[in-house]
Amino acid sequence: MVDSRRAAMRAPSPALLAGVRAALAVLSAALGLTLSALAVVSLRVARRVVTPAVRTPDTRILALDTGAQTITLGRTADTELPGRYGLFTSGTESYFKLGSVLAEDATSVKRKLLTQIGAQTRISADAAFSGWYYDHPEELHIPFTSELIGSAVGPCPAWLFPAGDGQVWVIQVHGRGTTRAECLRAVPVFDSQGITTLVVSYRNDGDAPRSRAGTYALGATEWRDVDAAVGFARRHGARRILLMGWSMGGAIALQLELNSAHRDALAGLILESPVVDWRIVLGHQAKLLRLPAAVTGLAIGALQTEWATPMTGAGAAIPFDRLDVVARAAELRHPILILHSDDDEFVPSHASHDLVVARPDLVEMPVFEVARHTKLWNYDQERWSDSIRGWLARQGLTGA
CATH class of the missing domain: 2.40.10 (Thrombin, subunit H)
Structure with missing residues (x-):
């Protein structure tokens, strides 16, 4: 009888069981709502990453x-x-x-x-x-022509600034949410060195044709349009070709360095405030927006998954591993000059420094501070230009 009374005392009452079940149901519902909210926010973040940006007042x-x-x-x-x-x-x-x-x-x-x-x-x-400063090529007072570069998505407009004997070219690639005008600041320094400059556009940037999805692939497909520009340069007499990429344009230039069929014609890369690893950039942006780290992880997971593309708006899964150039540093072949401020508020310089550590034999990176994203020329034009001229001389890349 004693044992049966103890068993009865240990057994939960029906009321207690009902309360526990109700509490679990509430917790389960709350967890479900939290996960749903995270998923919704993550998809919004993913869609924002690949949607071409428009200029907004700041x-x-x-x-x-x-x-x-x-x-x-x-x-x-x-x-x-x-x-x-x-x-x-x-x-x-x-x-x-x-x-x-x-x-x-x-x-x-x-x-x-x-x-x-x-x-x-x-x-x-x-x-x-x-940081544009120059809004139209005419403002440079340097002779130029407007060109069309044939690509898989259609003709991509470009500006061509001939210089020197026409054998050394630099192809400039603008960043996310901007157009070719972003690159005009750099034309005079190359012109002074006898280097022909080709300032190009690429799919979905507002100048070049739209892809079927109309969204960015963060460099994973855009590089093909710039690769077509490399072919254009070779057909027009270029023997040694530099790539200069600004911000996302840096990611595009690096994909050319890794994937182009024209690698034999490339002579080096100049990267201005470049995206070297998108995961670092997206994680940094999430912190600025005070979003949980889980949101970034879910957004990247959605962007790199084929089945989620209808929800993210991406035309195809984005291969973040292929876009991580620090992880692929052993595949780099050509010298690289990185111009990146340690006070860059938009694309942190961590991955740029990591690339220097990974390939000190190829990558140079003078230290810049104070200047913000893609504003190194604006902040200290003399040092910025001297850094490029000195690197060109060391590589033997000045035009005749």
Whole structure:
């Protein structure tokens, strides 16, 4: 009888069992909702990564003095930078060149206007700060022609700046969410060295034709359009070809280095604020947005899975392993100059440093600081240009 009473005391009551079941049901539902929310956010992140970006306002115009030719902007990490920059806005003028900082306080920065504006100028208060500086090739006052490069998706527009004897070329590749104008800053330094410059476009960038999906592959397919430009250069007399990639353009250039049938004609790469490993970039961006690490992992998992492409919008699974150039460093053949600021807020320089460690025999990377993403030329044009000229001389790549 004692044992039966003890057994009865140990047995949970029906009420307790019902409470436990209810609690488990609530926890299960909450877990399901959490996982569902993570999945939804992750798919949104994945779709955003591959969707061509549009320029969005990030700067507030506080005052415009047409008499003194100055502009006052809300203070940000970009607007306070020394150097020359550009500003996109809307109104009677859509683009301004900005000069040095004239005055600043805790909330504002006054800069010199390098674009002459009149008293009747009307602009929006919302603007986008840019490192482009040159907006059209005519502004360089260097002879050029407009070309069309045949590719698998159709004709891709390009600008050709002939120089020297035409045997050494550099093909410039712009980054994500920008167009060819981003590359114009570098044309004069190559022109001064007798190197012909070809500034190209690629699928889904707003200049070149659209692919069927209309989304980025982060370099996994875009490199083929630039490879067609390498073929164009060879047919027009190029004997030694450099690749220069800006941001995602760096990832594209690296894929050419690893995959191109024209590797025998390549002479080296110059990478400006490059994406060397997309996983590092996406993880960094998630931290900036204060997203859980799980979101990044799920987003990458979705992007590299074929069955998820209808949900991510990607045209095909993205091969992140193939895009990790640090892991593939042993396959590199040509010398590489990396220009990357350790204060890059968008594409951290970690993977660039890792590539130097992995291939010190091929990769050079002078240390830059303060300058932000793709703004090294703007911040310190002299040192940036000297770094390129010195590297070209060491590689014997100046044109005649």
